[in-house]
Amino acid sequence: MKGKKQVELSELLRRMVEIRAFEERIQRMFTQGLVRGTTHLCQGQEAVAVGACAALADGDTMTCTYRGHGAVLAMGAPLDKAFGEILGRAGGLCKGKGGSMHLTDVSVGALGSFAIVGAHLPISVGAAFTAKQRGTGALSLTFFGDGSTNIGAFHESMNLASIWDLPVIFMCENNLYGEYSPMALTTPVEELTVRASSYGMPATTVDGNDVIAVRDAVAAAADRARAGEGPTFIEALTYRFVGHSRSDPAAYRPEGELERWMERDPILVLGRRMVAEGGFDDDAVAAIRAAAEADVDAAAEEALSWPAPDPESRFEDVYA
Amino acid sequence: MSEVTYREAINAALAAELESDADVVMIGEDVAAAGGVFKVTEGLQQRFGADRVRDTPISEQAIIGTALGAAVTGMRPVAEVMFADFAGVCFDGIANQLPKYRYMTGGQVSVPVTLRLVNGASTGFGAQHSQAVENWFLGISGLKICAPASPADAYGLLRSAIRDDNPVLFFEHKALYLRKGPLDPDVEVPLGAADVVRPGADVTIVATQLMRERALEAAEKLSAEGIEAEVIDPRTLVPFDFETVLRSIEKTGNLVVVEEGPGSGGWGSTLVARMAAEAFELFDSPPRLLGTDDTPTPFAAELEEAWLPDVGEIAGAARGMAVTA
Numbered sequence: 001m002k003g004k005k006q007v008e009l010s011e012l013l014r015r016m017v018e019i020r021a022f023e024e025r026i027q028r029m030f031t032q033g034l035v036r037g038t039t040h041l042c043q044g045q046e047a048v049a050v051g052a053c054a055a056l057a058d059g060d061t062m063t064c065t066y067r068g069h070g071a072v073l074a075m076g077a078p079l080d081k082a083f084g085e086i087l088g089r090a091g092g093l094c095k096g097k098g099g100s101m102h103l104t105d106v107s108v109g110a111l112g113s114f115a116i117v118g119a120h121l122p123i124s125v126g127a128a129f130t131a132k133q134r135g136t137g138a139l140s141l142t143f144f145g146d147g148s149t150n151i152g153a154f155h156e157s158m159n160l161a162s163i164w165d166l167p168v169i170f171m172c173e174n175n176l177y178g179e180y181s182p183m184a185l186t187t188p189v190e191e192l193t194v195r196a197s198s199y200g201m202p203a204t205t206v207d208g209n210d211v212i213a214v215r216d217a218v219a220a221a222a223d224r225a226r227a228g229e230g231p232t233f234i235e236a237l238t239y240r241f242v243g244h245s246r247s248d249p250a251a252y253r254p255e256g257e258l259e260r261w262m263e264r265d266p267i268l269v270l271g272r273r274m275v276a277e278g279g280f281d282d283d284a285v286a287a288i289r290a291a292a293e294a295d296v297d298a299a300a301e302e303a304l305s306w307p308a309p310d311p312e313s314r315f316e317d318v319y320a
Numbered sequence: 321m322s323e324v325t326y327r328e329a330i331n332a333a334l335a336a337e338l339e340s341d342a343d344v345v346m347i348g349e350d351v352a353a354a355g356g357v358f359k360v361t362e363g364l365q366q367r368f369g370a371d372r373v374r375d376t377p378i379s380e381q382a383i384i385g386t387a388l389g390a391a392v393t394g395m396r397p398v399a400e401v402m403f404a405d406f407a408g409v410c411f412d413g414i415a416n417q418l419p420k421y422r423y424m425t426g427g428q429v430s431v432p433v434t435l436r437l438v439n440g441a442s443t444g445f446g447a448q449h450s451q452a453v454e455n456w457f458l459g460i461s462g463l464k465i466c467a468p469a470s471p472a473d474a475y476g477l478l479r480s481a482i483r484d485d486n487p488v489l490f491f492e493h494k495a496l497y498l499r500k501g502p503l504d505p506d507v508e509v510p511l512g513a514a515d516v517v518r519p520g521a522d523v524t525i526v527a528t529q530l531m532r533e534r535a536l537e538a539a540e541k542l543s544a545e546g547i548e549a550e551v552i553d554p555r556t557l558v559p560f561d562f563e564t565v566l567r568s569i570e571k572t573g574n575l576v577v578v579e580e581g582p583g584s585g586g587w588g589s590t591l592v593a594r595m596a597a598e599a600f601e602l603f604d605s606p607p608r609l610l611g612t613d614d615t616p617t618p619f620a621a622e623l624e625e626a627w628l629p630d631v632g633e634i635a636g637a638a639r640g641m642a643v644t645a
Contacts, residue, residue: 061393095426104425111392112425116416122382123417126389126397133345133371133395140389153412156382163377317427318462320485 009270009278010288012054012211016046016267017292019070022079023242025300026069026086026100030246034304035086039100040067044209044241047266048173049074051214052141052236055222059136061111061127063120064143066101067240068113071143077105079299089306096309097317111140118144118151121170125157128166128231139167139225141218147178149192158199158233167225169218170196170233173208179244180252196233208236209266212273238266321504327360327497329471330436332505333478334361334398338368341396344482346373347383348400348436357402358438358497380406384413384435391487392421392429398482403445404437404453404491411456418487419462430485434478439467440493440530440580441628447616450624452529454491454557455579455586464511465557467491469532471501473555476509484511493529514561516568520548522642524568526591527578528553531629535578538634547642557587565591566599573604574641578629583611605641610634 002010023041030039042049045067053062053074064071073082077093085092086100093105101115111127114120124142131138148154149172161168178186189195196203202224206217214236221232239261243250250258267289274280324332337344346352346364352375355362365373376383380401387397401407407414414435421431441450454467464486468474474492481488488511517532518539527535532553539549550568554560569575575595579588588609595607610629618624 063389093426094424094428097426098424102424104428106392106425106428111389111429112421114417116412119385119412119417122385122413123389123392125382126386126391127393128389129386130390130393130395133390153381153385156377156379157385159377160379160382160386164374317423317425319464320422320427320430320432 006278006280009274012050013267013270013274013285013288014292015050015074016211016270017289018079018296019046019049019073020267021293021296022069022073022082025296029087035100036088037099038246039086040245041242042067042070042240044261044265045173045175045238046070047211047214048171048208048236048238049143051211052143052171052218054215055218056109056141059109059138061109061124061138061140062143063111063124063140064113065117065120065145066113066115067145068103068143069100072103072105072110072113075105075110076108077103077110079296080302083300083303084306087303088308089303090309090313091303091306095313118148118153121148121153121157122160124168125161125166128161128168129164131167137226139169139222141169141171143171143173145178146172146174146176146183146187146192149195150186158196158201161231162199162201165228165230168231169221169225170231171218172233172235173238174235175238175240177244180248182252192235193233201231201233203233203235205235205237208238209264209269211266211270321502323500324471324503325497326471326474326499327358329475329503330360330478330492331362331364333475334364335367336505337479337482338364338372343394343396344398345390345395346398347376347387349376349378349402351375351400356400358494360492360497380410381413384410385417387433388413388417388421388431391431391433396432396482398434398436401435401437403449404439405448405451407437407453407456414457414489415460419460423462431487432485433487434481434490435488436490436492438494439491440495441617441624442495442530444619444621444624446619450617452491452580454489455581457489458557458587458590462487463558464488465491466511466555467528467557468555469493469496469529469553471499472503472507473509473515475503475505476507477511477555480509480511495530509555511556512559512561513556514552514554514564516550516564517553518549518551520550520572522548522572523574523576523638524550524552524565524572525576525578525634525638526552526554526565528555529580531578531580534629534631535634537631538638541631541635542638545639547639549638560587560591562591562594565595569595569599569602573602575603575607576634576637576641577607577609578634579609579611580628581611582614583609584614608637608641610637
């Protein structure tokens with residue numbers, strides 16, 4: 001019999017592998033001409049999404065950026081409907097009206113993915129305001145990148161959440177680049193946690209490639225939020241293995257940087273830990289990975305079989 | 321039926337909705353403890369509590385975003401933008417977030433947000449506190465827009481706006497706050513219905529807010545000359561009640577539209593274009609669009625008054641048509 005801890009570990013691994021395989025499949029679909037527009041992938045950052053969402057409870061809400069496939073899947077959105085949305089199919093999460101940058105599944109608390117940098121931070125503040133007004137005990141978590149900490153909405157949201165003691169977790173994924181620009185070029189502080197101090201908000205930095213460390217940091221912030229102690233800022237240090245978007249080969253990276261980070265691939269980090277400390281052997285880890293990849297393949301095939309939306313449906317959902 | 325000011329009518333509508341629905345909350349800069357810079361929200365925090373009527377920092381992006389996030393999770397927020405000009409600070413929230421959230425999620429959420437924005441010129445606030453900015457938002461699908469002129473319309477439309485499950489921009493004209501008019505709180509005013517404020521058979525004048533007031537004065541002058549103008553207040557700009565205007569043109573054959581703005585790309589030009597396309601044969605004379613001069617709002621009283629369409633200009637445009645016809 002597997003213990004509770006082993007079930008948790010295998011679940012964390014499964015989710016991260018699902019997201020990795022999902023993103024790789026989207027990348028292939030793009031080159032096959034099956035996905036239009038653009039897409040922003042998160043390979044390498046899976047531990048932040050999975051670790052953070054693992055610490056949330058039913059009723060909590062999450063908002064994220066246009067690099068949000070991983071976060072939405074980590075909340076439990078179905079793989080096939082996520083594929084369907086990015087493929088622009090009628091059966092997609094948003095009926096084909098949102099696309100890659102707007103994956104949303106309110107039924108699992110994935111309140112939205114937003115394509116304007118920083119715009120979703122006050123939306124999570126608003127969701128937390130509802131929770132506080134109604135005394136539901138829910139919290140809201142918002143993912144954003146290091147680049148978002150230079151936009152006004154970030155500062156207004158941090159300030160308001162703090163002054164109103166709202167149950168918000170500001171989850172910064174510092175992947176070292178804001179689009180194509182290295183952080184040092186755009187941001188005069190090295191540690192983003194100092195930005196929280198000017199809003200009187202506790203802040204912590206965590207290894208964003210260690211899913212357990214992320215989960216534990218978010219769990220501590222969640223305890224604070226639910227105890228009525230207000231918001232927390234978490235900076236997760238991580239790295240994206242791919243360019244900013246479809247058109248970016250990431251030529252701006254210093255030589256060797258990607259390779260160094262790939263040695264700390266969050267999936268490998270967790271797999272090694274499961275073998276070293278969790279009572280798993282290599283075969284068991286490989287089996288979890290293979291099962292997750294097979295689920296992703298099956299979901300992709302399912303979504304590919306779905307029809308395009310009826311053109312008349314474009315008139316629906318403008319107004320309630 | 322009691323006589324109340326436009327400001328009192330808005331206050332009463334807010335109080336009525338706060339009273340009838342526990343999910344209604346109000347946020348904005350100095351709306352709570354101070355009762356608003358124009359005293360429109362006076363007494364509401366005392367009556368409904370500091371949890372439901374809340375002062376915010378000077379943070380328009382956070383105000384709009386917080387209202388939006390609260391709305392999609394079940395509240396019915398009313399947020400104030402102290403001067404409508406400040407919508408420029410939170411344009412993203414109004415243009416990209418409020419009207420698109422429902423659509424781009426395939427209808428997973430509804431967005432019952434009412435934004436109250438304090439609009440309009442003639443009070444000497446200068447170029448950044450005097451604009452009537454409703455036309456900034458006309459080309460954005462997914463919003464509803466109200467611009468009431470009378471206390472009764474302000475009351476009824478605000479209650480309808482708050483009860484609506486969609487984002488509504490509710491423009492209050494600051495020059496009208498102390499104007500008095502009758503109010504029957506039992507009369508509902510639905511969004512999207514124009515009002516024929518004054519019947520007449522010779523020329524149709526369409527105007528909102530301060531321009532409606534001036535159009536009515538112009539109509540009285542014309543009446544003394546034997547010309548009867550029909551004055552229509554659309555009240556809601558999105559959705560726009562084109563039908564009521566069309567029926568009036570069928571009767572008068574003449575159309576003057578008066579707008580508090582430079583007239584390019586606004587509801588007035590949209591109305592003229594639509595009527596010309598749909599009912600060209602009904603016109604006895606070319607339709608006219610009167611607007612402000614095409615400059616920023618000037619400060620000095622003489623400059624600002626010269627900049628705004630006045631009663632004489634409105635009467636002159638209408639008279640020219642009625643005489644020609």
